[in-house]
Amino acid sequence: MSKFPERLLAGYQTFMTGRYTAERARYRQLAETGQEPHTLVIACCDSRAAPETIFDCGPGELFVVRNVANLMPPYEPDGNYHSTSAALEFAVQALKIRNILVMGHGRCGGIAASLDPAAKPLSPGDFIGQWISLLKPAAEKIQESSLMTGSERQTAMERISIRNSISNLRTFPCVKILEDKGKLEIHGAWFDISSGELWVMDKDSGDFVRPEVEVA
Amino acid sequence: MSKFPERLLAGYQTFMTGRYTAERARYRQLAETGQEPHTLVIACCDSRAAPETIFDCGPGELFVVRNVANLMPPYEPDGNYHSTSAALEFAVQALKIRNILVMGHGRCGGIAASLDPAAKPLSPGDFIGQWISLLKPAAEKIQESSLMTGSERQTAMERISIRNSISNLRTFPCVKILEDKGKLEIHGAWFDISSGELWVMDKDSGDFVRPEVEVA
Amino acid sequence: MSKFPERLLAGYQTFMTGRYTAERARYRQLAETGQEPHTLVIACCDSRAAPETIFDCGPGELFVVRNVANLMPPYEPDGNYHSTSAALEFAVQALKIRNILVMGHGRCGGIAASLDPAAKPLSPGDFIGQWISLLKPAAEKIQESSLMTGSERQTAMERISIRNSISNLRTFPCVKILEDKGKLEIHGAWFDISSGELWVMDKDSGDFVRPEVEVA
Amino acid sequence: MSKFPERLLAGYQTFMTGRYTAERARYRQLAETGQEPHTLVIACCDSRAAPETIFDCGPGELFVVRNVANLMPPYEPDGNYHSTSAALEFAVQALKIRNILVMGHGRCGGIAASLDPAAKPLSPGDFIGQWISLLKPAAEKIQESSLMTGSERQTAMERISIRNSISNLRTFPCVKILEDKGKLEIHGAWFDISSGELWVMDKDSGDFVRPEVEVA
Numbered sequence: 001m002s003k004f005p006e007r008l009l010a011g012y013q014t015f016m017t018g019r020y021t022a023e024r025a026r027y028r029q030l031a032e033t034g035q036e037p038h039t040l041v042i043a044c045c046d047s048r049a050a051p052e053t054i055f056d057c058g059p060g061e062l063f064v065v066r067n068v069a070n071l072m073p074p075y076e077p078d079g080n081y082h083s084t085s086a087a088l089e090f091a092v093q094a095l096k097i098r099n100i101l102v103m104g105h106g107r108c109g110g111i112a113a114s115l116d117p118a119a120k121p122l123s124p125g126d127f128i129g130q131w132i133s134l135l136k137p138a139a140e141k142i143q144e145s146s147l148m149t150g151s152e153r154q155t156a157m158e159r160i161s162i163r164n165s166i167s168n169l170r171t172f173p174c175v176k177i178l179e180d181k182g183k184l185e186i187h188g189a190w191f192d193i194s195s196g197e198l199w200v201m202d203k204d205s206g207d208f209v210r211p212e213v214e215v216a
Numbered sequence: 217m218s219k220f221p222e223r224l225l226a227g228y229q230t231f232m233t234g235r236y237t238a239e240r241a242r243y244r245q246l247a248e249t250g251q252e253p254h255t256l257v258i259a260c261c262d263s264r265a266a267p268e269t270i271f272d273c274g275p276g277e278l279f280v281v282r283n284v285a286n287l288m289p290p291y292e293p294d295g296n297y298h299s300t301s302a303a304l305e306f307a308v309q310a311l312k313i314r315n316i317l318v319m320g321h322g323r324c325g326g327i328a329a330s331l332d333p334a335a336k337p338l339s340p341g342d343f344i345g346q347w348i349s350l351l352k353p354a355a356e357k358i359q360e361s362s363l364m365t366g367s368e369r370q371t372a373m374e375r376i377s378i379r380n381s382i383s384n385l386r387t388f389p390c391v392k393i394l395e396d397k398g399k400l401e402i403h404g405a406w407f408d409i410s411s412g413e414l415w416v417m418d419k420d421s422g423d424f425v426r427p428e429v430e431v432a
Numbered sequence: 433m434s435k436f437p438e439r440l441l442a443g444y445q446t447f448m449t450g451r452y453t454a455e456r457a458r459y460r461q462l463a464e465t466g467q468e469p470h471t472l473v474i475a476c477c478d479s480r481a482a483p484e485t486i487f488d489c490g491p492g493e494l495f496v497v498r499n500v501a502n503l504m505p506p507y508e509p510d511g512n513y514h515s516t517s518a519a520l521e522f523a524v525q526a527l528k529i530r531n532i533l534v535m536g537h538g539r540c541g542g543i544a545a546s547l548d549p550a551a552k553p554l555s556p557g558d559f560i561g562q563w564i565s566l567l568k569p570a571a572e573k574i575q576e577s578s579l580m581t582g583s584e585r586q587t588a589m590e591r592i593s594i595r596n597s598i599s600n601l602r603t604f605p606c607v608k609i610l611e612d613k614g615k616l617e618i619h620g621a622w623f624d625i626s627s628g629e630l631w632v633m634d635k636d637s638g639d640f641v642r643p644e645v646e647v648a
Numbered sequence: 649m650s651k652f653p654e655r656l657l658a659g660y661q662t663f664m665t666g667r668y669t670a671e672r673a674r675y676r677q678l679a680e681t682g683q684e685p686h687t688l689v690i691a692c693c694d695s696r697a698a699p700e701t702i703f704d705c706g707p708g709e710l711f712v713v714r715n716v717a718n719l720m721p722p723y724e725p726d727g728n729y730h731s732t733s734a735a736l737e738f739a740v741q742a743l744k745i746r747n748i749l750v751m752g753h754g755r756c757g758g759i760a761a762s763l764d765p766a767a768k769p770l771s772p773g774d775f776i777g778q779w780i781s782l783l784k785p786a787a788e789k790i791q792e793s794s795l796m797t798g799s800e801r802q803t804a805m806e807r808i809s810i811r812n813s814i815s816n817l818r819t820f821p822c823v824k825i826l827e828d829k830g831k832l833e834i835h836g837a838w839f840d841i842s843s844g845e846l847w848v849m850d851k852d853s854g855d856f857v858r859p860e861v862e863v864a
Binding site: 436437439440441443444446447448450451452456459460462463464466467469470471477478479480482484485486487488489490491492493494495496497498499500503505507509511512513514515516517518519520521522523525526531533538539541542554555556557558559560562563564565566604605606617619621625626627628630632643 | 652653655656657659660662663664666667668672675676678679680682683685686687693694695696698700701702703704705706707708709710711712713714715716719721723725727728729730731732733734735736737738739741742747749754755757758770771772773774775776778779780781782820821822833835837841842843844846848859
């Protein structure tokens with residue numbers, strides 16, 4: 001019978017002897033008082049784009065929902081289950097979170113799939129196809145930008161998608177109301193997994209710019 | 217207009233001067249060759265239970281989907297979008313991942329909600345209510361265990377839910393086929409956010425036990 | 433004709449040359465003045481769960497009654513002989529003991545027997561069956577928890593039984609009166625015979641938690 | 649609200665850093681394989697007469713039932729609950745124990761109560777009175793031995809009681825059958841809590857003698 005992966009046990013041991021030992025009091029406190037994260041991050045499942053790593057955040061800081069291509073679907077109270085909407089509702093209404101960050105990244109496989117007109121279903125259920133269809137109108141437009149290279153279309157779509165998700169966030173009444181009252185701020189960012197660069201979205205123009213940060 | 221959170225910029229700076237600098241070659245490589253994570257982790261959004269932290273994993277290792285209460289819904293190819301199912305499909309069929317870990321944790325707010333018969337919708341959309349209803353039959357049974365304390369029911373439900381999600385994984389044909397062929401292994405774990413202890417699921421009995429790990 | 437077991441004689445020799453020699457004055461004193469133990473412990477006969485060992489207590493400290501599954505029956509002044517009730521009466525009324533500890537443990541054979549619907553009498557007298565029937569109502573409820581594994585039901589029942597015994601203690605008028613006056617304290621604990629961990633009962637919630645104890 | 653006794657937590661800490669650490673492998677093994685104690689000891693609750701201490705026995709060795717005055721009642725399959733009989737049945741039939749030791753001791757409060765014609769009930773339930781009445785016929789006889797001092801009657805009764813309990817053991821069919829087949833041995837001992845001396849019962853005569861043991 002298969003055993004628990006050695007890599008994970010070894011990593012857990014490192015965590016316990018290192019980080020956990022150093023932050024033991026904090027873990028106990030968080031267990032007792034409950035979590036009060038400052039930011040909800042909507043990020044991608046991609047193994048190269050973990051928010052806790054990129055933002056060097058510790059336990060208790062980030063409430064993180066991760067799905068393929070870090071998409072926020074629009075508000076659809078239709079009685080079906082919507083996991084990302086549920087996470088948003090919990091963060092905003094129960095945890096009273098003050099910041100939402102939609103974080104995309106370069107070389108996103110989900111975005112690449114949205115731009116591939118020949119993409120075939122990965123399985124009969126075609127879950128990725130259905131999920132990515134949230135981007136369909138935008139993706140179809142970008143596919144027509146034949147003067148841009150494949151990579152330029154990819155990067156453009158990644159950023160368009162972030163802006164799209166931010167618009168979708170505002171279709172949720174609780175989000176809109178709290179944002180208008182100044183109790184909630186929405187941010188966007190895009191992480192270049194190759195160079196490690198973080199590009200932050202300017203809220204007026206929607207442009208992605210590099211912030212003034214001392215990194216060397 | 218509001219600015220990008222200082223805490224995140226400061227954390228990003230620490231990341232760049234520290235980890236990224238140390239792993240620069242790895243990030244570049246991963247960007248070029250693409251990701252080959254060894255494990256798909258289905259984890260909770262909870263700010264105290266990030267898999268990369270707990271398993272001390274670096275870029276490229278873990279493909280992580282995070283939702284409230286780390287639930288894996290059952291296979292439902294009904295044409296609606298299912299974000300967790302999409303992530304699973306992508307991991308198994310596109311990334312050819314070899315391990316799936318369903319990781320739950322103590323003091324889970326989503327599990328607590330499932331056990332609260334008086335829980336009111338957090339918003340008119342009641343997305344959490346719908347999402348958590350995936351646990352409804354089991355939660356109703358556990359609610360009747362009046363001889364157990366509230367905490368005991370909570371822990372029991374957290375573990376029952378992990379076993380339930382693992383069963384749901386096996387309703388996906390691609391998962392079942394690959395597991396039977398020995399090409400995919402499914403694991404369960406439960407993280408005690410207070411003590412830092414990791415409990416690993418025994419595949420025969422479904423019990424959660426502590427592995428032999430030297431942590432001091 | 434059979435001889436006294438060698439193992440016991442050898443152990444006695446070790447006791448005499450070691451502990452007794454070191455505590456000789458104490459043994460003599462206790463013989464002269466009589467015993468004034470600080471705690472009555474209701475423990476199991478199990479060879480792996482001796483209170484003196486677990487609490488490193490010496491002569492004169494613990495008044496210990498041990499029966500199968502560390503049960504305290506309810507108050508029944510019916511003229512029959514009740515050995516555990518007699519020990520309780522002696523400890524509280526004659527020795528004026530100030531603390532009562534009900535101590536259960538993991539892997540308890542008596543508790544396992546209570547959860548086994550197919551358990552057959554061990555002898556025509558079926559003394560275990562009768563004794564364990566003190567747990568019958570609770571055991572029947574727990575047996576129905578089919579979503580829990582066998583081990584989870586076992587641990588749950590061990591703890592429910594401790595809480596049940598503590599309730600039974602309070603059906604004894606002398607216990608209730610003294611506790612209400614602040615002259616008697618009742619405690620619960622559960623010992624994990626595998627890991628050596630001691631879990632102490634929280635008096636408000638009835639939960640079993642690990643106390644802050646430096647053990648390494 | 650009262651806290652768990654400090655003395656017990658401190659003792660537990662000593663146990664964990666000392667004995668448990670040294671015997672960790674043994675505790676784990678015993679948890680996995682189950683207990684196989686070599687001796688059932690019927691001992692007194694008295695805080696000065698713990699079998700594990702006197703025989704320097706570790707986890708897994710002794711299955712211990714302790715009641716006031718280490719009495720073994722006679723076989724009474726009447727449908728009531730009998731805790732000492734249940735422990736005996738479990739030890740002999742389930743654990744297949746090979747040795748039974750009835751261990752009495754000097755200055756036994758329960759024996760003293762049996763010899764006190766003026767003893768009043770300690771509480772309306774008079775559980776001690778009922779329990780000790782198992783010794784009534786013998787105690788009444790000894791009370792008449794006016795030529796012996798109080799202490800001599802006490803010691804005499806303690807030893808008579810051990811022989812009486814051994815006779816009662818033999819009223820249990822399972823015990824008698826196994827003893828006759830040579831699969832079970834019955835022993836008696838009496839511990840002088842003042843001098844630390846162990847007196848062992850000669851099986852032919854019933855006398856208590858000191859065995860040849862090097863104790864200095």
